[in-house]
Amino acid sequence: MLRRQARLRREYLYRKSVEDKQKSIQAKKDQIKRSLEENIPIHGDLRKEALALQKRIDFEDKGPQRAAVIGGFSGGANTQSSQDDEYRYAGVEDPKIMITTSREPSARLKMFVKEIRLIFPNAQRMNRGGYEMSQLIHACRANEVTDFIVVHEHRGVPDALVICHLPYGPTASFTLSGVVMRHDIPDLGTMSEQYPHLVFHNFKTDLGKMTMSTLKYLFPVPKPDSKRVVTFANNDDYISFRQHTYRKSGKDIELTEVGPRFQMKLYEIKLGTLDALDAADTEWALRPYMNTAAKRRFLSLEDGWKEEQED
Incomplete structure (x- = not known):
């Protein structure tokens, strides 16, 4: 092996x-x-x-024209x-996801991970224990896991989400803010485990399309009659996550939010897996302390990504 x-x-x-x-x-x-x-x-x-x-x-x-595969920065139509290559066969087989936490998670982080597991179909939750990251990645590769997700916290508040695509990467790291868990809302009921329809809004740049691919291929292909909708809406490089179910009442459609809700902000993409991040190349990293950082939009406007490449 x-x-x-x-x-x-x-x-x-x-x-x-x-x-x-x-x-x-x-x-x-x-x-x-x-x-x-x-x-x-x-x-x-x-x-x-x-x-x-x-x-x-x-x-x-120009050669034969071929539909471009979302997920990489370079290349034209052919x-x-x-x-x-990492997402070439995405959609052919359902993803297999493993979710874990940092060591010694709090009770609230454990509850949040349970809700994250219900968001992604075919996901399993694993207690971190005393395992090293290299041991976890090796076990996931041996069992054909496609994505490995780690959730971090700060004083009981979930504050980071790391998505590692296996077997070779990339690894995308997001900060979390404004987390509202289902456990915080009384009498919310159960969550549907249907394969959801996905809605992505305002991912226009090459970096935005790569981020969209990282999130999109965590979900299997839904059935047409699925009543569950998951939304990733980008606004000023903050990705708002919302989950709804809907039902038709005559000509009207009634939406019901089922939670959880939170905001994500991309801060780094590494071309490697979690067990070898120090040796992996950095595809993109957020630099919030530059003079022009407040003016840049990397996921929704072409100018932001072009400027970052030139630096």
Whole structure:
């Protein structure tokens, strides 16, 4: 098993290195093509290889058009990046999710984890105990778990949610705020365990689409007659989570919120799993103390993500 994991990891790293090299060459060709079309001087760093790249441009075509797979940043209509591989077969089989907490969780965190388990179909809750993170990830890989979720707290208040996609990542980390649990609302009744329909609002950038993929593929494909709806609504990079059931009354539709409710804010994406985060590359990280941080919107406006890439 360990040898197989090492081989698959080497293959993944090789594909990623080849992809990075191809992206670098394609960026140079695009820059040369733009210079020729706009009749402006070619950048000095590209002049030595400009003729060779121009010949390659003349013999290239766009290739077959293919629907882009949400989940990666790079590539056009006919390319697919190594990050896309993690979600290539999403939807073919139902996800299998394992949920745990930090060590020595409080009573409120245990209640919140029970509610989180009911949100995600096919999810199981596990007591953390004294297990190391590497042991948990290894056990999840051996049992074909697709996503590993860790919920953290501060003085009994849930304040962080980490979603690790297996077997290789990525790992997305969110802060939690405004948590209202079902246990806090009297006489709320039971929660439906139907596969929910999903509503995503205002995820427009490449980073927003990757975040949407991370959340969307935690849920299996619902049946058309399902009466349960889960909403992720982005407003100023804060993702509001709401859960409703609905029923039709004539021409009217009555919505009933069943909870819990909370807000999520993405603060980091790592290209690795939780057992090796220190060695993993950082795909994106929130920098809230920069002078322009208050003006940027990374999930809903194109300008925010482009500015972050340039820094």
